Amino acid sequence: MSPNARRWAFLEIIIIVALALVPLFVTFPYRVNIFLSWEGAYRLSSGQVPYKDFGTPLGYGFWIIPALFFKLFGPQMVTLVKAQVFINIIAGLSFRSILRSLGVTPGIRLLSVLVFVMSYSFFNFWPWYNHTVIVYELVGISFLLRSFFSEKRVFRYVYMALAALFLFLSIFTKQDGGGMALMLCLALLVYNSLETRRWSDIAAFIGFFGLIAAVFILPLMPGFAYWFNHGQAPHNSRLAVNDFTEEIMGNSNWIKVYVLLAVFCLAAGVKQWGTWIHQRRDVLFALLTIGILGEAAIFQVTSYTPPDNNIFFHSFAFAFIASWLCQLLSIPLNTGRSVLLATALVLFWWSGTWWKYVGRYADRLFPDKEVVYAPNDTHHENVVSRRNYMIEADSSDVPVSKWIFSKLPVFHHIYMPPQTVEGIDRVLALPVVQQKKDHIKVLNMTELTPLAVAMPFKLETGPDYPLWYHLGVAMFNRQLATFTEKVQQRHYDVVLYEYAPSLNNFFPFALRDELKKHYTMVDSFLAPRRPTNAMIEVYVSEAATRSYTDTLLQKADTLK
Template sequence: MSFFSLKGRKWTVTESLVIILLALVPLFVTFPYRVNIFLSWEGAYRMSAGQIPFKDFGSPLGYGFWIVPALFFKIFGPEMVSLVKAQVLLNIMAGFAFRSILKSVGVKPGVRLLSVLVFVLSYSFFNFWPWYNHTVIVYELVGFSFLFKSFFSDSRKRSYIWMALAALFIFLSVFTKQDGGGMAFMLSLLFLAYNSFQTRRWLDLPIFGGMFLVIAVLFIAPLMPGFAYWFNHGQAPHSSRLAINDFTDEIFGNSNWIKGYVVLVILCITAGVQQWNTWLQQRREVLFALLTLGILGEAAIFQVTSYTPPDNNIFFHSFAFAFIATYLCNHLQVNLDRGKPLLLATVLVLFWWSGTWWKYISRFTDRLFPAQEMVDAHHPNQENVVNRRNFMLNSDTTDVPVSSWIFSDLKPFRKIYMPASTVQGMDRLMNLPVVKGNKGDLKVLNMSELTPLAVVIPYKPETGPDFPLWYHLGVGMFNRQLATFKQKVKDHHYDLIIYEYAPGLNNFFPFALRDDLKQHYQQVDSFLAPRRPTNAIIEVYVK
C-alpha cells in the first residue's frame, strides 16, 4: 500500500511538514531591510520593555499585532531577526488554522493537502516579516478554526470552550486592524446565524456576542482614557480615508481573480445542487460555501481599506481553490486521495505558484546562463545590445541596487543588509561626541526607520499617553502631537534628533518639523534611509 493511500496520521504528517518546513525557510537566509518594518520593531520593543499601549504610547491600532513579536523579543532579544522568528510562528499558526477549517467542513484529504500547499505558497511562504495587515488575517483564521470546531463538537461544554477561544481570536483580529477584524466578526455572526437556525441552538449567537464583549472589556477598560482618543473608530482627530468610488473602481475595474472565483464558486454550487431545500440542510456544505464567498467578499473590501502592500488580500486563493477543487473532484469523480492523481495535481499547483519559489532557484540559473551585458548605450563605435532586460534606461542616479547593500556590525541589525550609505551613516552616528559621551540619560527623538538604534546608542524611548508610536501625520499622530514636538524642538529639549526626510511620501515624517529643526538645531550628518528605492534621507541633528 502506497504512502498516499494510507489514511489517518499519514495525511496529518504530510500536511504538517508542508506547513512547518516552508515556514522555517526564513530562519536560514538573510534579508534586506524591509520598508516600514520599523513599526513592527518599535511596538514589540516597547511592549517587551513593559510599556503599556495607550498609557505609554498611542496607536490608531490595537496592540494585538505586537503580542507575538514582543514575546519573541523577550525570548531572543530585540533584534530584527527576532521579528522573522515571530513571523515563522504566525505562519505556522495560519497554516494549521486553515487546515483545521477545511477538516471541519469535510474537505477530503487529497484536496485538503493540495489546498494547504496553495495556502502556504500563495500567502505564507513569502511573508517573512510580521505586518498588521497579515497578522489580522492570521488571528481571523485561528478564530474561524475554533468557531467551526464548536459547530461540530459532540459535547456542548467543549463547544462553548471552542466558541470562547473563537471570540478571543476574533477580538484579537479586531484589536490588530479594524477593517479585517471587523469583517471577521461580521462573518462569524453570519456563520453563527446559519448554524443556529439549522441546529435550533438559538443561544449560540448571543452567547458568542457576550463572550466577545466581555473579552473586549477586559482588554480595553485598563487602557482608558487614552484608548478612546487613539484607537480609530471614526472619532476626531481621525478621519475617513475612503470613498465609495475607491471600492467601485477597484472591484469593477480590477479584482479579476476575485470575480472569476465568485463566478466559478456559484457555478459549482448551481451544478451540484439538485434540491435546494435539501442542500440548505447540509451544514458542512453550506458553511463551506458561506465561508468561501465571505472570504472572497472580505478580500474585495480589504484590498481597498488596506491598500499597502498591494498583495495583502491574497488569502482568498486557497479558500476558492479548496471549494472549487472539492466540487470538481466530486462531479468528475477524480480521487485525489490516490497517489498518481495527487502527484499530478501537486505538480500543477507548484507550476501555478512557481513565482514564489522560482526567484530562489533563478539565483543559480542566472549564474549558469548569464544575460548578455549591455555596452555603453552612448558609445558610437560599439554595437548596442537591446533586450527585455535593458530596453529602458534607468535615469535614477540616486538608486542603490540591493545587490550592493551590505551588513552592519550593530547587533540589532544582524543578518539584515542595507545600503552602504546607511551602514556607514550609523557608524558615524555612533561615533558622535554626544553619543560616545552618553551616560544613559541621552534625550533622543528618532523620527526615522532605524528604530533599533535605541538598543545600541542606547536611549530610553520617550513615553506618555500623548506620545505616538509612529509619526505619520494624520495616521499615527495628529496636529496636537506635532505642536508638542515643535515646541520641544524650539526649547532644545532633545540632545539628538534623527529625522527621515521622505519627500515622496505625504508627511510620513512631518515636513513642518523639519523646518524647525533647520532653525533651532545643527545638522551634522545625512545618509540614505534603508528604503527600496533609496528615495529618502536620514538627517542627524544636535543642539
C-alpha cells in the same frame, strides 16, 4: 485516526512547517516599514502599557507575538523573523483545521494547504499587521467551526470562547479586517444556530466577545478612546464608495473569476436547493468562501498598502472550487500519482513565489551573454534586449546586491545600503552620544528604530506620545504642536529625521522646518529603503554642536 489519515496529516503539517522554517536559514535586507513592528514589540516587551505609555490608532494585538519573542530571544531585528515563522505555522495549521471541520477530502485538503502556503505564507518573512489580522481571523474561524461540530456542550463553549478571543484580537490588530471577520463569523453562527436550533450559541458567543473586549479595553481607558481609530476625530474613515466601486469593478479580476466559478459549481452541483440548504458543512463552506472573497474585495481598499494584502482568498476559493469540480467530474485525488501531478500543477501556478529564489541559481548557470556596445564601436552592433531596453534614470539608487551588514548586534543578519551602515556608525560616534551615554535625549523620527538599543537611549513615553509619526494616521496636530514646542526649546540633544519627500507627511514636514531653525544638521545619509529615495538627517543642539566642533579642533591640534 487511521494510518491513511495519519499519512495525509503528516504531509500537510510537513508542508506548513517546512516552508515556514525557510526564513531561519537566510539573511534579509532591511524591510520598508519594519521599524513599526520593531518599536511596538520593543515597547511591549519592556513593560510599557499601550495608551498609557504610547498611543496607536491600532490595537496592540499585532505586537503580542513579536513582543513575546523579544522576551525569549532579545530585541534583535532578526527576532521578528523568528516571530513570523511561528505566525506562519499557526496560520497554516488554522487553515488546515478549517478544511477538516468542513469535511474537505484529504487530497484536496493537501493541495489547498499547499496553495495557502505558497500564495500567502511563504513570502511573508516579517510580521505586519495586515497579515496578522487575517491570521487571528483564521484561528478564530477554526475554533468557531470546531464548536459547531463538537458533541460535548462544555467543549463547544470552550471553543466558542477561544473563537471570540481570537476574533477580538483580530479587531485589536486592524479594525477593517477584524471587523469583517467578526461579521463573517456572526453570519456563520446565525446559520448554524438556525439549523441546530441552538440559539443560545449566539448569546454565548456575543457574551464571550463582550467580556473579552471589556477585559482588554477598560484598563486602557481613557487614552484608548482617543487613539483607537473608529472614525472619530481626529482620525478619518477610509470608507469611500468611489474607492470601492473603482477597485472592485475596475480591477479584482481574480476575485470575480472565483465568484463566477463558485456560482457555476453550485448551479451545476445542487439539484434540490431545499435539501441542500440543510447540509450544514456544504452551506457553511459556501458561506465562508463567498464571505472571504467579499472581505478580500473590501480589504484591498481599506488596507491599500502593500497591494497584495488581500491574497488570503486564493486558498479558500481553490478548496471550494476544487471540491466541487472533483465531485462533478469524478476526478479522483486519492492516489499518490494523482496528487503528485496536481501538486506539480499547483507549484507551476504559483511559480512566481519560489522561482525568484531558484532563479538566482539559474542566472548563474545560464548567464546573459548579451553585451551593449557603444555606437562608435565599428566592430559590433549595439545590442538592445529585454534586459536593457530601459535606461535606469535614478542614478542615486543603491541596488540590494551592494547592501552590506552592520556590526551592531541589533542588526544581526540584516543588510542595508553601505551609506546607511556608515551613517549609523557616525551617529554612534558623535561626541554628544559618547559623552551623555544613557542620559542622552533623542527624538528618532526615522525607520532606524533599533538605534534605541544600539546607542542606547531611553524612549519617551506618555499617554499623548505616538508610537510612530505619520501625520494624520498615527499622530495628529496636537502631537505635532508638542514636538514643535520641544524642538523650539531644544529639548533634545540629537534629532534623527527621515526626509521622504515622496511620502505624504510620513514624518511631519513641518517639524523639519523647525529643526532647521533651532538645530544644526551635522550629517545626512541614505535611509534603509528600497528604492533608496529618502535621507536620514542628523540634527544636534547648539551645545552639542559646540562640543562637536571642539572635538574636531582637538583632533586637528593632535594631528599637528
